[in-house]
Amino acid sequence: MRHPVELKGRPASDGIFAGPVFFLSTADAVRQASGDPAIERRDFDAAVAAAIAGLGALVAIAEGEGAEMLAFQIALLEDDALLAPARDLIGQGKPADIAWRKTVDAEIVGYEMSDDDYFRARATDLKDMRDRVLRQLSGTGGLGSQAGAILIGDDVPPSLFLEADWSKGGAIALRQGSPSSHVAILARARGVPMVVGLGDIIRDGHSEAAIDGAAGLLVLSPDAPQKRLWSAKADALSARRDREAPFLDRPARLGDGSRIELLINVAEPEELAVLDPGHCDGIGLMRSEFLFRDGRPLPDEETQYRAYRRLLDWAGDKPVTIRTLDIGGDKPVKGLTPEGERNPFLGLRGVRLTLQRKDVFTAQLRALARAATHGNLKIMVPMITLSAELDETAVLLDQVMADLARDGVAAKRPPLGIMVEVPAVAVAPELLAKAAFFSIGSNDLTQYVMAAGRDEASVAALGDPAHPAVLRLIAHVANYGRERGISVSLCGDMASEPRHLAALIAAGLRTLSVSPASIARVKAALAEIKPI
């Protein structure tokens, strides 16, 4: 019987889970070498074939760039130029796993040494491919056996997350990793508890564990009292989930049956791989910042066009609201955002910045206008304060439409709406009556109304989106929109929290955009609300 070991890491995805552990890292999974080259060769060929089959299944469910990188791995595993050196080493008596690792690692070095960012990034794909075959060789193979377990590893690639079966619950605990990684994004979208940065997790005979995603806590081999405590927590959570689950694929309605338009907020297109468009009424906020990551080259029009197309393809005829670049504030991008601002949240961010970088703004508007021919796309402009800013954006969009028409490129002018997050707009929305729609960004609106920075822990208690001052502004905007026939939605975090929903409905909102993992929860909570 092992003593309990408590480890503290960083929260990456909320939720509680207790169950068996499943150690992922290849360092933990050692192959028992047979000593017979013929058997090693047979196992090696079988492992490669199994890895290709697994990848083929993944390609079918992965989206966009993810799918392309999986196709790249398949092509590598079908290439004799890669397999032959490994088979030669096996023929010379090396165990299959060692031969394979040596061969692929030699190839990886070539990628890692490259001076080309894109080429260097492919090293991750090669490692993923290498580990995929190694898992097969060590018998930890297909992740089917992991269903309902806590996966423990150094870090995990997104493909492995997509490969795993989460229908029986499960969780992820990583020695390294980051809350902003793609896997963390997928885990949040899918509602899988996850903790990162746990440091050394020693295998050491542990066979079960408990995890609290929100607290960033992992307990290996919990003792009897701990187990009771954790299973009570986990039971409460799963009872809640069971209660909410039936709501997932129903339309969102209030207690009186009236319909609520429930949209989702998306930060990364990869999230869509684990989401069913049938569960929501569209995308209420697609952040475009995923294309503009710090330290990477700026995306050109073509790259953006393809990314926006994929979102529209996923949504079918449902609306997809894409927010134009919203960097600055707490989201710096080198070469775009100003350096040394004394108060970045009150500085050059959102549309204030893009109007100064017309080259970047124009490329994005062109990509959006071209993509708009493939679905129901809307453009949302962040950080609007004055109507002049919306006018200037509209002129730019007109220019883009004229240029595209002149060049004979298919395009459509999407409706141009705004984020309502600057108090000046929330107080006097009539000054922006030209906007096609309003979407209230309650996170920023709250920080500006309460004068409490979102990133300041010391004033976090002041940042209450349910403060009467904030709610009054929300109601004001909702009422103005209703009178003037301008649709109003709310896409801040408060819409995903059941405790705030009654206040938002009372404020007159009937369109909400929420985090994907909270769809069932929000629908269940809405059904309890009786509108006045």
Added chain:
Amino acid sequence: MTDWTSSSVVIRHKVGLHARPSVKLTQLAKTFAATVQIAGTPEGPWIDAKSIVKVMAMKAKQDSTLYLRASGGDAAAAVTALAGLVERDFDEDRAHAASG
């Protein structure tokens, strides 16, 4: 002496011959029985166009010229098809038009 059918084509693709274009190129090359080779200069070194590992290792950049040659029964068709794929920028726009 092997008889080669040859051609050359300029790579217009934004990031050059990277993962996605390389996958397409090797997949197409494999549909031919002929030996198909590519190089970055007319003198070689010539590498197997059916090997993704080798094609990627060329690190061919945008606006560089890709030399193609093939020998065997369907050599002429292979060279025409591969040059066409590169000329059409690896069918990226067409593929997207088709998927929508």
